[in-house]
Structure formats: structure tokens, C-alpha cells
Amino acid sequence: MGLTSNKVLALAVVVAVLLFVATVWCWPRLANRSWRAVLGRIGLLLAAQLALFSAVGLAANNSFLFYGSWADLLGQENQMGVVEDHSAGAKHVKVVGKQRLDVPGGSNPAVGGQIQKVVIEGQRSKIASPAYVYLPPEYFQPEHRKANFPAAVVLTGYPGTAENLFKGLKYPQTAFKQAKAGRMQPMILVMLRPTVAPPRDTECVDIPGGPQTETFFAKDLPKAVSGFYRVGTKPENWGFIGNSTGGYCALKIALHHPGTFSAGAGLSAYYKAAEDPTTGDLFHGDHTLRRRANVLWSLDHLPPAKTSFLVTSSKEGEGNLKDTLKFIDRVKAPGRVSSIMLDSGGHNFNTWRREIPPALVWLSGRITA
Known part of the structure; x- marks a missing residue:
């Protein structure tokens, strides 16, 4: 059973309840001062507490999906390797799996769309990364078989x-x-x-x-x-959106590459590259690279481009409010900036689920097929 399985969570809750009942039931029998009774009380308390914390931790992970699998939790996730294919004419997207979307009629791609698991191989970077591609129902409908779609x-x-x-x-479900x-x-x-060389946090630099x-x-x-x-190659065909580190990447790459992306949306984004033990030495003493990785610095020093930004x-x-207001103030024409400002909301999935629907509508209005 997987880490995010409801069966695992239910089992953890049942074990916690049973250990609590066992502790209450056995406590009178372990009330004397013998070393066996003391060890018994300690063992029951530790087991009950461990089961309780495990159940709470599983519930929190199911809600916020900090870890997607047991291997991810234990630091054994090694799915994202670097692959270089030297064969002539090799395709740089390989479909390795398909799954239905959890929507009405989702078993039929022409009704519910489809999620494809792929590996994307970088021709220049020599990086390969797994990804999931959501294709809307229209992509499979005969009347749209020759149509391009924004991405x-x-x-x-x-x-x-x-x-x-x-x-x-739930990005695909929301888009649907x-x-x-x-x-x-x-x-x-x-x-x-955002990290394509796990476990290192490369900060999209x-x-x-x-x-x-x-x-x-x-x-x-x-x-x-x-x-x-069926996606175009012009900047108006492409947008970029993400949360937290992904939001920083979306803003930075849309800002630095207006010839590729016409819009970037950062949900709870921060505005300069993190530098800590998870990132290692990102810039090797190159102050030019470090300044460039600061989005606020880049807004002040790069020529303005016709790029649209959304910040939240x-x-x-949220700890990014002050810098978000600075970002809004520094975007210059012909660039455009919009914002979503909640009265309250932490750096978590619940906040982002409130922002994703309007953010996708905004993004849809900034890119085109």
C-alpha cells in the first residue's frame, strides 16, 4: 500500500485507537513499582504516542502531499536521472504511461482528457526529467484533430x-x-x-x-x-505557473526569456534564489549570476519586455508580502502585472487551491493557440 493510500491512513488510525484502549485497559495491572510494570507503562505510552503521531503525520501528508511515496519519504527517490540519447533523430518526449482524469466521463479521453506520464530529454542541457502532461478533451476530439493548443x-x-x-x-481537474x-x-x-537533479535544489538556474x-x-x-x-513555438503560445519555489522559477524564467514565455504566474513566490545546504554552491562566486537570479534586481536592470506577470x-x-508589493511596483511597460491578495492564507496547499482557479483563468487570457 502506498504512502498516500487511504487504507494506510485508516490502518494507522485503527492501531492508534487500539493502543489507546490497551493502555487504558492494562494500566491498573501495571500500577505497581516493579521494573516490569514500569517498563510496561513506558512501552505502552511510547507505542500509543508513536501510533498517534504516525496517524496525524499520514493525515497531514495526505492533505498536503509533502511526500508522494515511501521511497520519497525515506530519501530513496532516484527516478530523476540524467539521460542522454545519442541515437539519430531520437524524440525528446517519451510517453511511459497514461491515466484517466478523475472527472465525469474521465475514462474516455475525448470527454475527460488524459494525463500522460512522460520523460522529457533536454537537447542542450542533457537533462532528462519525468513529467506529467495533461491533454484536454478537445485534443482527442475529431473536429480539433488539426488544432494547436496553448501550453x-x-x-x-x-x-x-x-x-x-x-x-x-488538482491543476488538470481545475483546468477541465x-x-x-x-x-x-x-x-x-x-x-x-523544479529540481531535475534530485535531491539537490537547483533553483532553476x-x-x-x-x-x-x-x-x-x-x-x-x-x-x-x-x-x-500540438503546441506552437511562439511566446504567445506558452505560459509558466508554479507555487513557492515553482513560483519563483515561473517569474524568473518568464522575465529572463520573453522570447519563449509571454506570461508567468508565481503563487506564494519568493524573489531571489535560495542558497542553503539543499542548493549547494549555485553560483561559484559569480556575483553576476547571483544578481541575475534576483527577480527584483532583474526588473530594475533588464530591458522591459511585453510579458505578463501574476503574483499572489x-x-x-505569507512571508512574501513585502517583496510581492515591490515586484508589482517595479514591473514597467510594456510588461503587465496582476495580483491575487488574500486577506489570510499560509504557505500551503489550502492557500494555493484558492488561487489556482483564478490564476489559470488569468493565464488562459494571456496565452493563445
């Missing part, structure tokens, strides 16, 4: 998993419902995590002598996807 790169935070984007944050209601156009979503993550997201990924799916924060509960 958006969707990134989760660090150290999240790509599964978070459709299991917890919003398009069905006529509030947005059908859109392809390319969903993945090109690391000297290391992973060329920015090149992968800004150059390789759009080219590979456009060559495999909360008046209470």
Missing part, C-alpha cells in the same frame, strides 16, 4: 513531487472544470518538479559546471513538447 509549464515547490500537482493541487464552464480555453499542462536547469526549462522543454504535441500573497500568513 503552460506547471511547477510544484521544493521538495515536492510532480504528483502533487494533480493529486493535491474552468474550460467546461467557459471561463478559460482548453490548455495543455506540463507538470513537473544554470549552475557553473553543474545542472543547466534554466536551459532545460527555458529552451529544451518548450522545444521538446512543441515537437511532440496574503495580508496575513
Whole structure:
């Protein structure tokens, strides 16, 4: 049974309840001062507490999807390797699985769309990363068989998993419902995590002598996807959206690459690259690279481009409010900036689930097929 399985959670709750009952039942029998009784009381208390904390932890993980599998929890996730295919004419997107969307009629792709699990191989960066591609129902309908669709790169935070984007944050389900209601156009979503060299947090930058993550997201990924799916190659065909680290990446890459992306949305984004034990040395002493990785600095020093930005924060509960207001103030024409400001909301899935529907509608209005 998987880490996020409801059966695992139910089993943990049952074990916790049984140990609590056992503790109450056995306590009178262990009331004397013998060493066996003392060890018995300690054992029951520890077991009951451990079971309780396990049940609470599983419930929290099921709600927020901090970890997607047992291997991810134990630090054994090794799915994201670096693959280089030297065969002539090799495709840079490989479909390795398909699954239905959890919506009415989801078993039929022409009714509910489809999520495809793929591996995207970077021609320039030599990085390969698994991803999930949501294809809307229209993609499979005969009357649209020759139509192109707009696409958006969707990134989760660090150290999240790509599964978070459709299991917890429900991006495809939201896009399906919003398009069905006529509030947005059908859109392809390319969903993945921001780190492509796990467990290192690469902050979507090109690391000297290391992973060329920015090149992968800004150059390789759009080219590979456009060559495999019916997506255009112009900036007006592409958007970028993400939360937390993914939000920082979305803003930074849309800002630095207006020739690839015409819109970037950062949900609870921060505005300069983190530098800590999870990132390692990102810049190797190159202050130019470090300044460039600061989105606020880049707004002041790069020529303004015709790029649209969306930023989000909360008046209470988010730590990025001050920098978000600075970002809004520094965007210059012909660039455009919009915002979602909640009265309260923390840095968590519940906040982002309140922001994703209007953010997707906004993004749909900024990109086109």
C-alpha cells in the first residue's frame, strides 16, 4: 500500500485507537513499582504516542502531499536521472504511461482528457526529467484533430513531487472544470518538479559546471513538447505557473526569456534564489549570476519586455508580502502585472487551491493557440 493510500491512513488510525484502549485497559495491572510494570507503562505510552503521531503525520501528508511515496519519504527517490540519447533523430518526449482524469466521463479521453506520464530529454542541457502532461478533451476530439493548443509549464515547490500537482493541487481537474464552464480555453499542462537533479535544489538556474536547469526549462522543454504535441513555438503560445519555489522559477524564467514565455504566474513566490545546504554552491562566486537570479534586481536592470506577470500573497500568513508589493511596483511597460491578495492564507496547499482557479483563468487570457 502506498504512502498516500487511504487504507494506510485508516490502518494507522485503527492501531492508534487500539493502543489507546490497551493502555487504558492494562494500566491498573501495571500500577505497581516493579521494573516490569514500569517498563510496561513506558512501552505502552511510547507505542500509543508513536501510533498517534504516525496517524496525524499520514493525515497531514495526505492533505498536503509533502511526500508522494515511501521511497520519497525515506530519501530513496532516484527516478530523476540524467539521460542522454545519442541515437539519430531520437524524440525528446517519451510517453511511459497514461491515466484517466478523475472527472465525469474521465475514462474516455475525448470527454475527460488524459494525463500522460512522460520523460522529457533536454537537447542542450542533457537533462532528462519525468513529467506529467495533461491533454484536454478537445485534443482527442475529431473536429480539433488539426488544432494547436496553448501550453503552460506547471511547477510544484521544493521538495515536492510532480504528483502533487494533480493529486493535491488538482491543476488538470481545475483546468477541465474552468474550460467546461467557459471561463478559460482548453490548455495543455506540463507538470513537473523544479529540481531535475534530485535531491539537490537547483533553483532553476544554470549552475557553473553543474545542472543547466534554466536551459532545460527555458529552451529544451518548450522545444521538446512543441515537437511532440500540438503546441506552437511562439511566446504567445506558452505560459509558466508554479507555487513557492515553482513560483519563483515561473517569474524568473518568464522575465529572463520573453522570447519563449509571454506570461508567468508565481503563487506564494519568493524573489531571489535560495542558497542553503539543499542548493549547494549555485553560483561559484559569480556575483553576476547571483544578481541575475534576483527577480527584483532583474526588473530594475533588464530591458522591459511585453510579458505578463501574476503574483499572489496574503495580508496575513505569507512571508512574501513585502517583496510581492515591490515586484508589482517595479514591473514597467510594456510588461503587465496582476495580483491575487488574500486577506489570510499560509504557505500551503489550502492557500494555493484558492488561487489556482483564478490564476489559470488569468493565464488562459494571456496565452493563445
